[in-house]
Amino acid sequence: MTEPVAPDPNPEATAAMMAKVRRMMLIAGLTTALGIGALLVVIGYRLFKSEGSVVTTATTATLPKGARILSTAVAGDRLVLTLDVGGATEIRTFDAKTLKPTGTLKFAQEP
DSSP, X not given: OOOOOOOOOOHHHHHHXXXXXXXXXXXXXXXXHHHHHHHHHHXXXXXXXXXXXXXXXXXXXXXXXXXXXXXXXXXXXXEEEEEEETTEEEEEEEETTTOOEEEEEEOOOOO
16 A cells, blocks of 8 residues: 655745744743743842841850849840849840840839
């Protein structure tokens, strides 16, 4: 048996098909470029809007002799310690990022 031979496509149909393929390739290329551009924008935004890497610090806070820590809490960007110093209550605050003391509040009873 003989195989049927496909006729050669006419030049106009070939040109139309090539134009369609070029148009589809252009659309695919533009879509890819748009996606990569959006990805770069998101990465750049996160790099410039981040607070940077977290720096770990080792700090030793000294307490008065006989003091006890009653409670600890975090309030915003502050670390709050409630202390019992010889029967009197004292609150000390520290910066949460640098652990530097920011304030002391002492409570005393009226005589």
